[in-house]
Structures are given as structure tokens and as C-alpha cells.
Amino acid sequence: MLALASGNAAGSRMRYSLFSLLREALNGQAGWPAAWRDALPRAHYDIVVIGGGGHGLSTAFYLAQEHGITNVAVLEKGWLGSGNIGRNTTIIRSNYGEPGNTPFYEHSMQLWEGLEQALNYNAMVSQRGVLNLYHTDGQRDAYARRGNAMRLHGIDAELLDRARVQELCPFLAFEDARFPVAGGLLQRRGGTARHDAVAWGYARAASTLGVDIIQNCEVTGFDIVQGRVRGVQTTRGPIAAGKVGMAVAGNTSHVAAMADLRLPIESHVLQAFVSEGIKPVIPNVVTFGAGHFYISQSDKGGLVFGGDIDGYNSYAQRGNLPTVEDVCESGMAMMPMLGRLRILRSWGGIMDMSMDGSPIIDRTPLEGLYLNAGWCYGGFKATPASGWCFAHLLATDRSHPVASAYRLDRFATGLVIDEKGAGAQPNLH
Numbered sequence: 001m002l003a004l005a006s007g008n009a010a011g012s013r014m015r016y017s018l019f020s021l022l023r024e025a026l027n028g029q030a031g032w033p034a035a036w037r038d039a040l041p042r043a044h045y046d047i048v049v050i051g052g053g054g055h056g057l058s059t060a061f062y063l064a065q066e067h068g069i070t071n072v073a074v075l076e077k078g079w080l081g082s083g084n085i086g087r088n089t090t091i092i093r094s095n096y097g098e099p100g101n102t103p104f105y106e107h108s109m110q111l112w113e114g115l116e117q118a119l120n121y122n123a124m125v126s127q128r129g130v131l132n133l134y135h136t137d138g139q140r141d142a143y144a145r146r147g148n149a150m151r152l153h154g155i156d157a158e159l160l161d162r163a164r165v166q167e168l169c170p171f172l173a174f175e176d177a178r179f180p181v182a183g184g185l186l187q188r189r190g191g192t193a194r195h196d197a198v199a200w201g202y203a204r205a206a207s208t209l210g211v212d213i214i215q216n217c218e219v220t221g222f223d224i225v226q227g228r229v230r231g232v233q234t235t236r237g238p239i240a241a242g243k244v245g246m247a248v249a250g251n252t253s254h255v256a257a258m259a260d261l262r263l264p265i266e267s268h269v270l271q272a273f274v275s276e277g278i279k280p281v282i283p284n285v286v287t288f289g290a291g292h293f294y295i296s297q298s299d300k301g302g303l304v305f306g307g308d309i310d311g312y313n314s315y316a317q318r319g320n321l322p323t324v325e326d327v328c329e330s331g332m333a334m335m336p337m338l339g340r341l342r343i344l345r346s347w348g349g350i351m352d353m354s355m356d357g358s359p360i361i362d363r364t365p366l367e368g369l370y371l372n373a374g375w376c377y378g379g380f381k382a383t384p385a386s387g388w389c390f391a392h393l394l395a396t397d398r399s400h401p402v403a404s405a406y407r408l409d410r411f412a413t414g415l416v417i418d419e420k421g422a423g424a425q426p427n428l429h
């Protein structure tokens with residue numbers, strides 16, 4: 001989707017509706033305006049957000065919509081959607097058990113539920129359910145604890161026995177398998193959303209409210225005067241700013257280093273895969289309990305799946321064959337019929353892995369510089385709440401209550417949020 005218009009005036013937005021569809025059908029589709037303005041960089045903004053991924057764009061939208069701050073620029077080094085927002089496996093859920101995480105991800109889930117109306121954009125949010133399989137009594141008990149924690153927060157969770165999982169997904173390996181399925185934890189409100197439509201929807205809505213979205217504009221340095229960030233250097237010239245927010249996901253360490261900050265983040269590549277299209281077979285999102293594997297079916301029919309990160313630090317947006325083999329083995333162990341399918345495409349994205357597997361939404365030691373990072377495997381589902389809470393922080397200088405645990409200093413104080421219980425091992429979260 002290209003933005004054709006240039007300039008800096010706030011755009012007027014055609015409302016997408018059945019009526020506009022009908023009118024354009026009769027009009028030869030000639031009347032659709034560009035979805036967002038392709039703005040030219042200005043000399044100064046109240047707030048500059050670095051990174052035109054899901055989190056940067058949602059931050060800009062909520063700054064304008066919730067806080068009335070519209071003198072905002074989103075600077076993106078490539079094109080919108082070129083990062084992880086356009087590369088993920090589209091799973092959304094709020095099935096978290098740690099106190100720091102549960103209210104945040106549920107806030108995100110509730111924002112997903114009203115997102116298409118809020119943005120007037122079809123993000124194909126599909127609450128088809130997320131089913132986490134268990135294979136042992138110990139896993140069942142762990143899922144029971146997680147489900148109870150969710151229900152205590154008013155979040156839907158159902159513990160299913162083997163027979164109920166079999167009704168939902170008869171194609172799984174229940175018997176005569178290395179890891180027979182014994183049951184699952186189901187969150188019916190979880191599901192999928194179309195990832196790039198989320199970026200386009202936020203971009204369009206933010207642009208209409210007056211935000212400048214500037215593509216092909218890489219931040220190459222910070223202007224720091226007396227310990228305070230006053231703006232950024234970019235490939236399209238210097239831009240002054242009252243405040244600067246970083247939302248650059250896998251490039252976090254690299255961009256932070258330009259401000260002499262060393263962060264508890266490592267970058268790793270995560271691969272994803274899609275098969276040839278087949279008739280509807282998987283009704284929901286299914287995750288394997290005996291390995292790291294998750295799968296769902298796209299509306300085009302392809303099975304979309306993924307597994308572990310490649311396990312070594314990398315800035316490459318492509319992975320290697322040992323991980324491809326490992327992912328496919330997990331898939332075959334969970335769902336043997338996968339072996340009859342051909343893989344159509346695979347790709348990779350750079351993940352910002354934090355030391356405890358949870359994100360950071362906080363101020364940095366540098367006055368005027370704010371950080372949104374550490375999303376690991378789970379940043380797509382967080383897109384609405386991350387933007388909501390980062391906008392709140394940028395606008396008010398206070399953490400939003402549902403994101404108050406996502407402090408940068410928790411790695412010094414020991415108040416970590418280790419949902420997986422894996423310890424300080426970014427490649428294991």
C-alpha cells in the first residue's frame with residue numbers, strides 16, 4: 001500500500017464503509033485517496049518516535065488520539081511494515097500468569113477487540129481461540145495454575161481434557177506418538193490478526209490526526225546537550241525534538257549505542273513458515289507443549305507456523321537450516337499430517353530478546369529519551385497496549401498502571417518478570 005500524496009497538512013480521511021465500497025465499485029475504484037500522507041521531515045517536533053513498526057505507529061496514534069499531542073513524527077528507516085510487524089505469525093492472546101504481565105496483555109486484548117472500529121480499518125482480528133497443549137501431569141498442573149491466575153483477573157481460560165481437545169483438533173497426535181496429547185489450556189478470546197493491516201491501520205489513523213509518518217529516514221545519531229536528548233540526526237537531516245521515543249525492536253541495542261546506552265537486550269533471528277494453501281483444517285491457534293511450535297491457518301489456506309529462535313545473536317533477517325529442521329520435527333511430532341505438505345515460503349525477523357523474556361517501557365538514564373523494547377516472541381499481541389502505555393509515558397512522564405512493572409532498572413533490583421522461569425537466558429525465553 002503506497003502513500004502517494006506529499007506534504008504536511010493533516011489529511012482528510014475517507015471513511016471505509018459498505019457505502020464507500022459500493023460507490024467506488026461503481027466509480028471504477030478511482031476515488032480512493034492515499035491511506036496516509038507521505039510527510040516531509042520538519043525541523044522540530046514535540047515528540048519523535050523512532051521506528052515505524054507496530055509499536056511506533058500505535059504510540060503515535062494514541063499520542064494524538066488520547067493525549068491530543070499531534071506535533072509528532074514517526075521515523076522509519078525502511079518502509080512501513082518492513083520489520084517484525086510484517087513478519088510475525090499473527091498470534092494474539094492474553095494468557096499470561098505473572099502479575100506484571102497479566103493486566104498489560106489483557107488491556108491489549110481488550111484494545112484488539114475494539115481496534116477495527118477505533119481505526120476504521122479491517123485488521124482481520126479473528127478470535128478463533130488459542131489452545132496450548134499439555135502432555136504430562138506436571139504440565140497440566142502448570143496450565144491449571146496459569147488458567148486460574150487468568151480467571152482471577154477476569155480473563156477467560158478453560159482447561160480441556162484429552163477428549164475435548166480431540167473434538168476440537170482430531171488431527172493431533174493423541175496415541176502411538178512420542179509426546180501424546182493429554183489436554184490443553186484454551187483461551188477462546190485469543191486468535192490472530194492480519195499483521196501488516198495493523199501497521200497500515202495505525203498509520204492511516206495517526207496520519208489523519210496530524211502525525212507525520214516519514215519513511216526512508218534512518219536515525220543515525222542523537223543530539224545530546226548537557227545530558228539531555230534534544231533531537232536526532234537522520235539520513236534526511238537533523239530533526240529537533242522535545243522528547244524522543246525508541247521503538248526499534250530488533251535494532252534496539254544498535255540504536256541505543258548511538259546514545260552510549262548499553263541495554264539488557266540481545267538480538268536474535270526468529271523464522272516463520274507458511275505451507276501451500278489447503279482446505280480449512282485447523283480451527284484455532286495450536287501450540288505444542290513438548291517443544292516450541294505454534295501453528296494456525298491463514299484465510300488463504302496456508303498453514304502458518306514457527307518455533308524457536310535460531311539461538312545465536314544476529315541482525316540478519318534470515319535464519320539457518322538447523323532451525324528449519326528443528327521446527328519441522330516439532331510440527332511432525334504434534335501433527336503428523338504436516339509431513340504431506342509443502343512449505344511455500346520462510347522468512348526471518350530480528351527479535352529484541354530481554355534477559356527475563358518481558359518488555360521494557362520506561363525512561364532511560366538520558367533525559368528526554370524513552371525506551372520501548374524487549375518484546376521477544378510476543379510483541380505483536382502487545383501492539384495496542386504497548387502504544388497506549390508508551391504514549392502515556394511520553395505524554396505524562398509517568399508509567400501507565402498496567403505497564404508499571406516494565407522498568408529498565410528491574411535487572412538491577414532483581415524484580416524480574418520471568419514468565420517462563422528460564423532465568424537470565426534471553427535465548428530460552
Ligand SMILES: Cc1cc2nc3c(=O)[nH]c(=O)nc-3n(C[C@H](O)[C@H](O)[C@H](O)COP(=O)(O)OP(=O)(O)OC[C@H]3O[C@@H](n4cnc5c(N)ncnc54)[C@H](O)[C@@H]3O)c2cc1C
Pocket residue numbers: 050051052053054055056075076077078079081082083084085086087088089090091092217218219220247248249250251255270271272306347348349350351375376377378379380381382
Ligand atoms: C517470525 C516472527 C514471528 C513472530 N510471531 C509473533 C506472534 O505470533 N505473536 C506475537 O505476539 N509476536 C510475534 N512476533 C514478535 C513481534 O512481531 C515483535 O515483537 C513486534 O512486531 C516488535 O515490535 P514492532 O512491530 O514495533 O517491530 P518492527 O516492525 O520490527 O519495528 C521496528 C522498526 O524500527 C525500524 N528501525 C530500526 N532502526 C531504525 C533507525 N535507526 N531509524 C529508523 N527506524 C529504524 C525498523 O526498520 C522497523 O521497521 C514474531 C516475530 C517474528 C520475527
